[in-house]
Structure formats: C-alpha cells, structure tokens
Amino acid sequence: MTDALLTVRDLSVDFHTVRGTVHAVRNVSWSVNKGETLAILGESGSGKSVSASAVMNLLDTPPAEITSGEILFEGKDLLKVSYEEHRALNGKRIAMIFQDPLGHLNPVYTVGWQIVEMMTAHGRPLDRARARALELVTRVGIPEPEKALKKYPHQFSGGQRQRLMIAMALMLKPDILIADEPTTALDVTIQAEVLALLKELQAETGMGLVLITHDLGVVAEIADRVVVMSQGEIAERGTAREVYHNPQHPYTKKLIGAAPGKGAIKTLQADAPALLEISEFVKTYGEFTALKGVSLTLARGQSLAVVGESGSGKSTLARTLLRLEKPDSGKALWKGRDLVTMPARDLLAVRREIQMVFQDPTQSLNPRMSVYQLISEGWDIHRLIPDRRARRQRVAELLEQVGLLAEHASRYPHQFSGGQRQRIAIARALALEPDLIICDEAVSALDVSVQAQVMALLDDLRERLGISYLFIAHDLGVVRDFADTVVVMKAGEIVERGPTEAIFSAPRHPYTQRLLAANLDPDPDVQAQRRLAGAATQ
C-alpha cells in the first residue's frame, strides 16, 4: 500500500456549524494505484464528496476542519504542501469531476474557454489546448462540437454539462482522476462510451481512477476495488466481486439487495381518466430545435417514464410544460384546459397541482433559505397548514420520509451533500401533495438503498392519493421498477412508446434496442461476461 499513487490515511473532517460539529468524515483510509480503479460506494451524505474535496484542497477551512490524517501523493503529504505546490498539482496531476456540473461551470464564460483553460493554466500553448478540447468534446459525444465550444453552460442539457466536465478533467491526462458521480445524468449508451473513454485513458497513461458512484452497474463494469462508506466511515472494502457476492457489513448487504431492476413490472389501469394531454410541442433555441412536435398523454395515477438520449429534450419538455419557457407551438391540456395559453391568475391554482423536482437540485434551492423555509414555502403561497406547530411536524415527517433527519430542517442547502439536496427538493415537491410530479432525474444522486426508499414512498403516494408522475430517468433499472409506461426520446422526438413490460421485453426502435443492450448489470461477473462477448463480436 505504500507504493500506491494516492493514499488517504486516517482522514477525518469536521464541519463547525451553529448547531455544533458535524463529523462528516471519520478515519477514512483508501488508496489507488496507477492504472487502477477504486470505486467509492456509499450512503448519500456519507462523506464521499467531502473526502474528495479534501484531496483537492478545496475545503474551506473553516468551516471545515481536517482533524486528522494524511493524503499522500507520490509520497508527499498533500495536507502539508504549500498552497502553490498544491495548485500546480491540481488539474495537471490530479483532476476532479464535480457532482453538480451546472453550479461548477462558470456561467459567464463559454465552455470552450473553460475547457481550454485547464491546459493554458498549466502553461500549455493555446492551439494545442484548442485541438485537444475539440477532440475530447467530440469523444464524449457532444453534437456539433465546434459550435458547442462557443456556447455557455446554460445552453446545454444536464448530461451534456456533465460530459463537458469530464472532457475538462481529462484535458491534461492526469495521473489521478477523482470522478464524483460522473455519469448520473447520462443515458446508458453514452455512459458506456464515457466509461470506455476512461478505460482507454487508463490503459494509455496508467491513470488511477477514483470513482464515486451509486450505480452498481458502473462499479461492476469498471471498478477493480471497492470501498463502501456509511455515516462518514468505511464500512467495507474489497474487490468488486468480493463485495458484490459476499458483502459483510449490514449496510453493504442492504445496498446490494436494493439494486433496482428486479421487481415486478407495473401495468397501467386501463380506465384511468386523462390528466394531461400534450400535443405537438415544438421548442426551438435559435436555429436549434429541441422539441420537434412531442405529444403525450398522462392519466391520473400513471407513472410515465421518459427515457432517452442525453440532450434529446426531456428537460426542455418539462420546462415548457411548466411554462418556464414558451413553446413555439403546441398545446398542453391539463384537466381539459390549455396550460400554454392559460392566464396567469388561473395558473396559480394549477401550480399547486403540478410540482417539479429539477435536474440540478442544488441550483433550485434558494441558498438563503433554511430547509424548513424551503419546504414550507409552498404552504405560504397556497395558504395551507397555517399552524406553525403542525408545519414543523409536517416538515419533520417529510424529511424523515425521504431519509433525512428532522433536525436538518434548520440547516441551509450548502451544508448538505448532493444526494441530500436532491431529497430536500423531493420533500419540497411532496409537501404540496400535487396531482402530478415531474421528476427530472430525481433519484439519480441517491444511493440505491435510499433510492429504493424514496421510490417506495412515491409509489405509495401514487396508490394512496392517485398522484401521477412524469419520471425522467436514465437508470433503466429504476424505470423498470417504477414506471407503468415508457416513452423513449431521441433528438427532440418520441421514437417509441408503450407499456413498460412491452418496451423492456420487445423493444422495436433500434435506439431502444441499443439502450437496453447497453444497460449494465450490477453483478461484476455478468458484466465481465458481457465484455468478453462484446469483444468477441467486434
């Protein structure tokens, strides 16, 4: 272990807050070797991102405090080197992909500039940097790469931003890449390409990869070794196979047991009345057409999954439906009335009936509001639950339902992990007990055990209250477990639609077929076999 490229030993990180100290990371040790892939699995909020930030020297100290440990890179303790020395390592030798790409891209510079800067900041010539950026952006599958480099972050889809972050991190072929949930917003075909790219780079430069992820399939596909974290500590470690087949720690057992994609498939009740009818939605951004005439029908109590290529217009569909953006044409009948032309006054009532969980939860939470304020705001707006005690209680209840603690109500968004923020956003949507919840990648940042808990909750609400879901997701396992109907989108169009059962058993459109084929299995053995088979057919 001493000759490892990067070793984290005994790391402990505390956060000082008004309400006492949070022990975010406790005596965590792991290491990664040249060419090796270490997957860090674990509970949401267990300290994965914080320990990664510690390696990059990105923790603000205070409020964070590194109370013990060392981080050895090529034998040097990164906690002791000078700021300047660390800076020179960052990006060049150790690169990082952040969990929340929207916030982590600078909104006022073009993505091209930001990617290129990774190289120019370390003294590489501009023209080489440009060429490399173009190459990588093409490799991660961004359409029209030349043009894309000249665009700004807000002009991309969630998955595209994530890929741009990946391209940025790979610019200098770092020795260590810390990837914090790099594929959560990618559809499985692109995820496969990205994983292939990472592996290729590993083979080429011997890059050590630290992969923080919740996706057991990704772990099975790429990880050599696995550490599992729970509540700030390491629960278990071993090779990917050992951990999957022979988990020791109860948390690991629970985690592996919760892997989605194995339950019974739901079917839609035939007589459910239509709630929402979207017809011929068209949305253009300048010359680019993001939606090319999308039509959909959603019944009361239905859970409709929208899967599809990253950048195919799923989020755009959700946003135009909610009148956050104006569609160029098309109608959306909600309970018989057109949302697109509805006057603002009437819209207010409808707003309570339709809620949304945004794809980038962090940015959708007002940083100046506490969790309590965030969740209870809807009640203020719609004049519900006037009693303060009742409110407190309901907030606590909601937080517990999504796997958080009642005491989290007084914290502010920046004090949470990515997955925790996503759950706050879910709790906020649930608070209003709407008729329809649009979930844009609403569970992608959750570890599978919490994910299962949240999905069970949503299912329960659907059964009890008849809530419908428009469920945008990439994780086919989740979709299979949760949805009764699936539509598949590609390049702004719906290419296939049908009951979940039918789509999963007999996909018709070639894209759907490819999608299903690229789906990863959580079992490392199964994945190994598939890889062999894949190699053979090539």
Added chain:
Amino acid sequence: MMKLIGQRAIASLLSLIVLMVLVFFLSRLTGDPAALFLPIDATEEMKQQFRALNGLDRPIIEQFGLYVWDLIHLDFGESLRRARPAIDVVIEAYAWTLPLALITMTLVIVAAIVLGSIAAFNVGGLIDRGISVVSLIGASAPDFWIAIVAIVLFAINLAWLPTSGVGTPWHWIMPVAVLFIRPFGLIVQVVRGSMLQALSAPYVKTARAKGVKNRPLIFVHTLRNAMLPVITVIGDQAAALLNGAVIVETIFGFPGIGKLMIDSILQRDFNVVMAAILVTAIAIFIMNILIDIAYSVLDPRIRQ
C-alpha cells in the same frame, strides 16, 4: 445588436426631450434673471429693457415655442451673462471636463477593482482592513479638506506642484487625485462586497481544482461574475463626474462644466443651463447605453 442600439437611441432621445422640457419650465420657476444680471439699484426701466431684449417678457409658452424653434435650427440661444452663444460656452467647458472625467474614471476603475478584489480575497485580513478603512475614510471625508490640505502640502510646503490652474500636465495631478478619492472608496466597497459573494460560488472550486493561479482566479473567473453591480456604480460615479466636479473646479480653478453649471443656475442664465444639461445628458445617455451593453457582454444569461 445594431437594432437594439437604434431603439435605445430613440428612447433616449425621447427622455432627452422630456428632460429639456422639464428643465425649461422648472428653471423658469426660480426667479427673474434680470434682477441678478443687473445691479441691485437698477431701475425698473432697465429691468424691463433687459427682459425685452432677451425675450423674457413674453408668455412662457411663447418663450418655449421660440426656444424649440431655435433649437430645431441648432441655435441654443445666447448666454445672458456672456453675450456669446450658449453652446460655445458649454462646449469649451466640456472640453475640459471630459478628459478630466475620463482620466479620473480610468484610474478609479483600475485601482478600485484591483484593490477591492484583493480585499475580498483576503477577507478579514489585514490587507482587507487597511483597504476598507482607508477607502472609506476617503469616500466620506469632505473633499475640500483633501483639496486644501493637498495644496498646502504639495504646492506650498513641498512646492512640487502648482497650486491650481491648467496648462501643464502637472496642473492635472491634484484635481485628478482629489476627484479620484470618493468614487474610488465607493467602488472599492462595492467590488469587495460583490466579490465576496461571487467567491463562494462553486465554479470557484472548479477553477481551483483546475489549478488556476490566484490572480486569474480572482480577476478572470470571479470578477466577471461580480461585475454587474460594480459597473452600475461605476456608471453612477462617472455620471457625477460628467456633470462636472464643482468643488474641485472651484478650488483648483479648473474651467470645467461643473462650475459653469452652478454659476449659470445661480445666475439664472437659462440658455447656458439648458445647453449644459443637453451636453451632459447626451454624455450620460451614451454612457448608460454602453453600460447596458456591458451587462449583456458580461453575462450571457442577460442576453435576450
């Protein structure tokens, strides 16, 4: 873009007209210029004659009509006090004010942005404290103190600089320095506050993860995000300078628009007041258009 500027120019022209109409009528509420132009013991006939000569005896609406008529022919009228075309007087003065404002503002912008950013980056540290306190004292000290103390020190005691006047570049140093202080103090604080907010954004972490050096981290990555309120305040301060700097012009005998404007207002030399406001308003409107363009250049999300 061109179309937008065109629209903006038309809208600004309308506000210019509103402004001129307002000034025309409001200024005429403030008393009779004849009493001020003529000596205190002037006879009523002399006053009458003066009013008649300058058209002040006609009904105000008629005066307005005549003014507009002349204006259409690009005639801004004569200065009551100076027996010269008002616009000549104003342009002469503005030729002094404009460079003074530009030089001062350039220095202010550079210094305030650099020091304000540094203060924000070192928030709570000694550098921050030093910059803040010094700039705040500067921004709130009466400017004639600074001007007179500067004259006593640099012109009389040290004899490094001339006391006042214009002519050589040396003459400009003290006026520029004194004018510099207040906008500098103000903008430093705004830069500091805005930067403080921007520095806690996650994209700053990205830049650090990339290994970006502190200087570009502050001045490239963060500053541009913090610039919106800063350029607004810069605009406000620049507008103040474009309106002329009365105290400095008075003390240093600098023949700018500020003193001219004050004197003309106090003497009710309406034509000069109108011409001066017209010229300064055009300068300010152009500056505001530039600032609004700057907003959308700085922040792509504002572009619509």
Added chain:
Amino acid sequence: MVWRDKFALVSALFLLVVIVCAIIGPALLGDLATSQNLRGRNSPPFDLTRGWIFVLGGDSLGRPMLARLVVAAQSTMLVAAGAVALALSVGALFGLIAGYMGKNVSQLIMRLADVIMSFPSLLLAVVVLYVLGPSIPNMILVLAITRIPIYLRTTRAEVLEVRERMFVQAAVVMGASNIRIVLRHILPVIAPTLVTIATLDFAFVMLAESSLSFLGIGIQPPNITWGLMVSQGRPYLNTAWWLSFWPGLMIVLTALSLNLLSNWMRVALDPAQRWRLESRKSAND
C-alpha cells in the same frame, strides 16, 4: 482574530451613541449649543479651563463645539437617513419592477431614471427651494430624488441576473406570485449590495447637504447639521481647523461605522458565509 467582531461591535456602539445624541441631544444641550460669546470665539480644543463642554473647542461665535455636534446629530441623521431610506426604497422598488416586468415598463422606468440622472441636483435644489421653500423635509426630498437612479439601476441589473437562476424558476413552479418571488427570492440576494451602497451614500448625502448649504440653498442657521458645520468651518481650515474637523470627523466616523457594520452584516446574514464569523471565534477558543 476576535478583533473582527470587535470592529463591528465598536461601530455599533458608536452608532448607538450617535442615535442617542440625535434623540435627546437637542433637549439636553440645545441651550448650550446656541449660547454665543463673541469674545471667546474659536477657542482651541483640549483646553479645559472653560469647562468640559469646550473640550473640542469653541466655534466662530464662541459656542461649544461639543454641544453643537451633539445637537446637530438630530437634523443630520434625519436628513441623511431620510434621504437614503427614501432613495433606497423608491429606487429598489422601481428597479425590481423594471427588472422583473416586461420590456416596455422597464424601458419607461429606465429612461425616466436617465432623466433624473442628468437633471442637475443643484437645479433641483433651487427649484424645490423656490417652489416649496427650504426645510428639512424638502432637503430630504431633493437629496433622495438625486440618489434614486443608483438604486434603481443597481437593482434592475441584479434582478436581470438573479431572475435567471434556477431557484427563482423553482419558486415559479411552486406557484409563487411575482411579488413573492421578487421579495422573498430576488431581494434577499441583492439586498447586501444595496445596503453597501446605501451605507456609502450616507456620507455622500451628508456632504451633498453640506455643499448645498455652502451655496446657500441647503439647510441654514439657526438649524445645524454636521454638513452645515463643515461648510461653515471651511474658511477657517488654516486658522481654526477644529471648526470643520470635528463635524467632518463625525461624518467620517458615522460612515465608517455604518460600513463596517454593513460589511459585517453582509457576512452574518449570508448562510453560506456566516462561518467566516463563527469559525473565527471557535478558532480562538
């Protein structure tokens, strides 16, 4: 590093003293502040032979500076706070409207702001004086009007950016009304900037009032403000520095305290930055 907090604390204490002076000063020292003594004029400061009240010296009519400073606090604060508060609230209100409403409303408001911005404050002062007569409320009005554009423009510019943020859209989805979005989501983000400008403006307004007095169109004796005292002391700068120095110092200190306090508040009220204050304490514990 506790001194950081001490800075804010001292500032707060100083402001408290000023406010107390403003409230009870005129009742307490009103007579002393106007008792002239021509033969004992311009008595230098720090000379206690004439009693503690002359510790800051006497003015050009032999009145004790200290008493005058205390008494002047009232009108000074009234004018400065009144003008800044009025400009801030009106400017921010219209800025929010201009930033959040449609293009036409925005254009209208902004072009009106241009008009105000180019209308010389002095002419405004002269007009108001002639039409309405000189008084403290009118003074507040004049100063407030001239300061409106800065708040208006700052607010609007910030709103344009903030309203594009995702959490504002999330609030829209929740059904929040425009008013709620503006007040609960947008305003808190831009408030720190506005407060920074407002506290800086405090000094500006006091000095602007001083120059208007100097030109004869501002507040005039027997009213007193620090600004008026500064302008009255101006000819004595070389011979009796204390006449304009003390009131000038009061203006500087008030502005300084306000700003230090607002800088502190800016951090204290921002949940994402509050740790800067808290941790300093714990680091010293």
Added chain:
Amino acid sequence: QDNTDITVVLSEELDLVEPCMATRSNIGRVIMQNVSETLTELDVRGDEGLMPRLAESWEDMGDGVWRFNLRPGVTFSDGSAFDAEDVKHSFDRVFSDQITCESARYFADTELTFDVVDDLTVDVTADPAQPILPLLMTLVTIVPSETPMEFVREPVGTGPYALTEWQAGQHILLERRDDYWGEMPEVTSARYVFRSEPAVRAAMVETGEADIAPQITELEATNPATDFSYPNSETVYLRIDSSDAPTNDIRVRQALNAAIDREAFIGTLLSEGTDLAVAIVPPTTLGWNGDLTPPAYDPDLARQLLAEAEADGVDVSLPIEIIARTENFPNVTEVTEALTQMLTEVGFNASLRMVEVAEHEQFYSKPYPESEGTRLILAQHDNGRGDPVFSMYFKYHSDGTQSGIADPHADDLIERATAATGEEREALWSELFAYVQDEVVADVLLFHMVGHSRVSERLDFMPSIATNQQLQLSQIGFN
C-alpha cells in the same frame, strides 16, 4: 531680474469684458483705466478730487450744459484717433435700448444730449441740470465710434493696455501699448487668472504663481509683509421696513439700534480696522458728517424702549425675520447669527434666515413681500464713488427701490442735495445723514468694511479703497 510681467488672481471669472459694464467691479478691476478710460477720474488715493483723464478740462456753461475739452493725440488700441464723436457714441451705447449697459443707472432720470462742437470739444446738456456731471463722467468708458450696439468681446480703448488674449475660464492677458498717450507704466503685461477659493488666491501669491491677490479674506491675511488691509467702501447695515409693525414705531427702531453690541464684532468676526458706520457711505464721501456717533450698545435702554412701546399698544412680540444672503461677505452667517442673538436677548422675537442671492433680491428691492411681522434685510452697500447721490435716493427716498422709509423731509433733502453744487451740496448731504440716523432712525447702520489684499514683495503697490472697483496697473511699480 527685470521681469515686469505680472499675474493678478481675482476671485471671480469675468463673463464679459464690455467697456460699458466697467462699473461692475469684477470687470472694472480688469479694464477700468487699463484698457478703457473715462473722461474724468476721481482721486481716491490722495485728495486731489476729480482729475482730468481723456478730458483735459471742463466747464459749466449754465442751463445744465457742460463743455468738455478733450485730450489731443490720443489713439485707440485699434489705431483710430480719439475724438468727440467717440464720446458721443460711447454715451449713445450706454443709453441704447439694444444693449443693457450698467452705467446707465447712474443717470436714472437725467436726459443727456451731446453736441459735438469740434473734434476735441463736446457740449453735454443735462435735463434736469446735473451738477455733478463731471463726476458722473468717471463712470462711462469711452469706446471708438465704430463699436457696435451689442456687447463686444474684444474691447478697444485708449488705455495704456490692450486686451490681447482671452481664454475663457483660464486667463485674460493685457499687454502694454507702445502708443499710449500718457506716461508709460512699468508693468509690461498683466495676466488675470480666477480662483474662487481665498486660500488658493493667497497661496498663489505665496508660491509666486501670482503677484497680486486683491481680495483675500482676513483669515488668509496672516503675513504682514505681503498682506494689506484697506477700507473697501462697503457698508453693512440692516434695512428696516418702517411701514411694517412693529418697526413703524420709532422706539422699536431705536431699540434695535441699542440692542446691538457693534464693538464686539470688530477683531472677532470682522477684521480689525472695520469702522462703525454712521452713514450708508464711507467717510471718504462728500458731506460726511463727523459729528455723528454710532448708537451705543445699551441693552437696558433697548428693553426700556420696547416696554414703552408695548405700553402704548405696539405689539413688540411680532416676529422679526433677519434675512441675509450667504457669501455676502466673509463670516456673514456668523455675523447674522450674532445679531439675531443680540436682538433676542433684549426681547425681540427675532429669527434668522439665510438665503441665496436671487432670493435675497426679492426681499431687498421693492415691492417687498408680505410678512407676518417684519423683516430686517442684512445688506452690504458699496459706494466708493465719492458722492452720496449714488446711494441716498435708492436707500432713503420714498420712491427708492431699497428704501425702508417714506419721509417727506428726507425726500426733500435728497432732491435738493442732488440738484445742489459745492458747499451747499455738502451741507445738505451732511444734514441728511444726521436726519436719517438720529431723527428718523431709518435703519441699523453697522460697519464700514475692510478688504484684504496680498501683494508680492517684488511689487511696489498699496491697495486702497479704490481697489474694490479698479486696479490700475499704471500705479504698480517694482521693488
């Protein structure tokens, strides 16, 4: 070093350099007798009285006709010769209705006709007869007959200097003429610059950037080697409106006078050297009455007078507002504050209001605005022209624009004195001074002011009472 170019720093910039406006002090200080000359000149430095300038001599021909014999061999700076036509034209300009020349006001109701006898002789007929016509000639500058009937910016005159450069806002340059008719002055050129801040003006002489600063404040005049003080012909007084209650009662007016401790101001708020006023004109004026004494400070008397008036039913509690104008003279605010306090102390209901110049004018000249009680207007009056006629009508005649009294005897005295000449004139003025001060108690006369100048040590020059109105470069020598 025989550098004979000098720089003069003045307090306010010139709007005009128009010869017919030379009685305005800021213009006069630059061009009067430097660029433009008058027919006669009053000696205020010595006691020679009225002296010839462009007129060599003059005589009263009776019936209101005066004959002036002009100086031969005089040329204007544009080369043309000076003759009687020029004199006539100069006066035509002054009285023209196409331009507003200030000097016209000194001839208020007098009709002047000019008869050119020959090139160098001109007869002036005044209707009504004007006994002081030669003195009035000191007020009108002579311009060439080609001068248009509008304000000129390039004045042409017969004086020893010509205006050669005028950079508005920066400076005016006068250069010595080689073809001047009189004695060559020592100063070869004078540059006038303008700084409104007294401290800066003083500093400029100190640093050598300027040679003369004719108007600095007492506070700046700290260097005995360079700083001079001189009576500046300004008189400060409080104008009483005796048609208002309670000041229509003479006892109230007397009380006002007795309430004020004039001595206390001198050497404190006002410079050492300031004189207590007994008339609205300075002591150098014709008919000065040496017997008059300033009212004594007697607060008890004031209280007593007020009590008496009150006993007779005068409402002495009516508000009295003192109106003064900012920047009228140094320390005006303090002076007014002190005056207010003094009046309050003896029981007046006095308050103070400082106003800007335009507003002051509304109160100063007739018609006076209505008021609840009455207003006292603090004003400063300048008469350095040697004869009270320039003051008394305006200030004390019932029809005078700034008069606060309507007294038939005073009217009569003024009219008679204006028409009289010689010793009779002097006696009548003298009587009038005594009458308005002691009998009518028309106003609260306060001070004859002094001015301060700073003169570089390399110059040989003594400022005098005339320095307020003119600054003759020919009087400046070098040490």
